[in-house]
Amino acid sequence: MTQQLLGTLWGVGVGPGDPELITVKAARLLAQSPVVAFPAGRGGHPGIAQKIIADRLRPEQIQLPLYFPYVQATADLAAAWVTAAETVWQPLMQGQDVVFATEGDASFYSTFTYLSQTLQRLHPEVRVETVAGVCSPLAAAAVLGHPLTILQQRLMVLPALYAIADLEAALDQADVVVLMKVASVYAEVWPILERRHLLDHSAVVVRASQETERVYPTLTEHPTLELPYFSVLIIHCR
Amino acid sequence: MTQQLLGTLWGVGVGPGDPELITVKAARLLAQSPVVAFPAGRGGHPGIAQKIIADRLRPEQIQLPLYFPYVQATADLAAAWVTAAETVWQPLMQGQDVVFATEGDASFYSTFTYLSQTLQRLHPEVRVETVAGVCSPLAAAAVLGHPLTILQQRLMVLPALYAIADLEAALDQADVVVLMKVASVYAEVWPILERRHLLDHSAVVVRASQETERVYPTLTEHPTLELPYFSVLIIHCR
Numbered sequence: 001m002t003q004q005l006l007g008t009l010w011g012v013g014v015g016p017g018d019p020e021l022i023t024v025k026a027a028r029l030l031a032q033s034p035v036v037a038f039p040a041g042r043g044g045h046p047g048i049a050q051k052i053i054a055d056r057l058r059p060e061q062i063q064l065p066l067y068f069p070y071v072q073a074t075a076d077l078a079a080a081w082v083t084a085a086e087t088v089w090q091p092l093m094q095g096q097d098v099v100f101a102t103e104g105d106a107s108f109y110s111t112f113t114y115l116s117q118t119l120q121r122l123h124p125e126v127r128v129e130t131v132a133g134v135c136s137p138l139a140a141a142a143v144l145g146h147p148l149t150i151l152q153q154r155l156m157v158l159p160a161l162y163a164i165a166d167l168e169a170a171l172d173q174a175d176v177v178v179l180m181k182v183a184s185v186y187a188e189v190w191p192i193l194e195r196r197h198l199l200d201h202s203a204v205v206v207r208a209s210q211e212t213e214r215v216y217p218t219l220t221e222h223p224t225l226e227l228p229y230f231s232v233l234i235i236h237c238r
Numbered sequence: 239m240t241q242q243l244l245g246t247l248w249g250v251g252v253g254p255g256d257p258e259l260i261t262v263k264a265a266r267l268l269a270q271s272p273v274v275a276f277p278a279g280r281g282g283h284p285g286i287a288q289k290i291i292a293d294r295l296r297p298e299q300i301q302l303p304l305y306f307p308y309v310q311a312t313a314d315l316a317a318a319w320v321t322a323a324e325t326v327w328q329p330l331m332q333g334q335d336v337v338f339a340t341e342g343d344a345s346f347y348s349t350f351t352y353l354s355q356t357l358q359r360l361h362p363e364v365r366v367e368t369v370a371g372v373c374s375p376l377a378a379a380a381v382l383g384h385p386l387t388i389l390q391q392r393l394m395v396l397p398a399l400y401a402i403a404d405l406e407a408a409l410d411q412a413d414v415v416v417l418m419k420v421a422s423v424y425a426e427v428w429p430i431l432e433r434r435h436l437l438d439h440s441a442v443v444v445r446a447s448q449e450t451e452r453v454y455p456t457l458t459e460h461p462t463l464e465l466p467y468f469s470v471l472i473i474h475c476r
Contacts, residue, residue: 013372013376015261016370018263019262020261020262020263020266021261021262021263021369021370022261022262023253023258023259023260023261023262023372024257024258024259024260024261024262024265025256025258025259027262028258105372105376105386106380107376107379107380107384107385107386107387108376108379108385108386108387109387109388109389109391110385110388112385113385113388114388128383129383130379130380130381130383131259131380132254132259132372132376132377132379132380132447133372133376134251134261134343134370134371134372135373135376138251138343138345138346138370138371138373139370141345141346141368141370142344142345142368142369142370143368145366145367145368146345147345147346147348147350147351148343148345148346149345149346149347149395149397150347150348150351150352151347151397152397152398153347153397154394154395154396154397154404154408155393155394155395156392156393156394156395156411156412157387157392157393157394157395158392159387159389159390159391159392160390166392169411170392170411173394173407173408173411174394209370
């Protein structure tokens with residue numbers, strides 16, 4: 001009986017930033033759901049997903065900003081995930097659906113994973129559905145007007161905190177390499193690209209498709225760059 | 239003067255199959271464009287992109303099915319691309335916009351690349367814009383209810399005609415490996431996954447999000463599989 005009364009947690013990718021790059025399905029679920037959750041912003045600013053969906057929210061919908069600290073400390077993070085999971089569990093156990101809006105795609109380096117996995121551990125009876133969205137490397141490629149991959153090209157994606165050794169191996173092995181959240185390692189990456197004569201085949205896109213988007217179509221002139229967190233570097237090795 | 243009269247070619251990813259997984263931007267462009275092009279189907283059947291957008295097309299819009307043969311022979315392919323490019327050039331040179339609808343994303347192993355590159359070679363003055371869409375590996379991960387990548391995981395994507403040596407290297411190097419269009423090599427891939435004890439961490443999704451979707455959440459029981467062209471294999475190596 002309780003099973004039938006539970007709401008469903010929908011993890012919905014809302015795309016890279018342009019509110020029009022949300023899917024029709026995400027827009028419908030956002031319009032229908034009594035409760036909408038999203039990662040809380042910082043310092044009084046709305047979060048990225050929250051900005052993307054702002055114009056779709058209605059006053060009668062319950063909004064749940066969830067706090068996910070940007071920290072490495074696993075205990076703090078785990079505690080935040082438990083709090084977030086219990087927050088969305090309240091409406092779910094009362095039979096209300098919850099849409100969790102997450103920037104980009106919901107399965108690709110997404111906050112949604114931690115929320116859903118924590119919730120499933122605490123409340124295994126919960127129902128979870130995932131709705132795919134446009135991820136930032138695809139948006140960056142579209143902005144550059146250059147295909148990400150064609151034909152037999154092998155693609156390697158390295159996330160934020162990769163080791164530089166991983167980059168060398170990826171450049172040896174793949175035809176196209178994407179570095180997510182490249183800001184913190186850009187100064188180390190540039191000399192490697194220079195040595196391999198790849199600066200002309202490398203581009204950085206900052207906040208692809210967002211209003212504050214910036215594009216560096218080649219990196220030859222940019223040994224250093226002040227980059228925000230959401231910056232993607234695309235290298236066409238061959 | 240001619241410059242201002244040209245239409246724009248829009249390469250629009252219409253997502254993996256579910257017509258609701260199209261972006262709001264793609265839906266708007268499809269609704270507005272006087273001319274809509276797409277890869278022609280085979281054997282009297284509509285193509286995938288054509289099926290995805292079927293309910294959005296209006297009788298007064300000009301529809302241009304473009305023929306792209308599934309052949310390796312470069313000369314035949316190149317001739318087909320030239321014909322396709324000249325077909326969309328006719329309305330463009332008369333100042334009409336053309337939306338080219340392509341399944342998945344428009345920059346990710348997409349037919350759109352060949353169309354736009356051929357057109358830009360023949361008519362360098364053409365204006366081209368790309369609109370990102372949801373690609374099939376993200377749709378497959380959503381269907382499986384398992385994240386594609388988290389934390390520091392390195393992702394490798396290998397396209398259709400990869401060599402088996404590439405797969406071994408990818409499994410050594412990446413944490414998550416995606417094999418696109420795996421049908422033709424599945425029988426060779428399975429023993430490698432078995433030897434590496436990865437069958438339980440591997441899944442196949444056929445036509446993710448389409449009506450005829452099929453899911454194999456583990457591969458232990460499936461040393462052989464009859465798979466159609468659009469089948470994705472996801473391996474979580476670690």
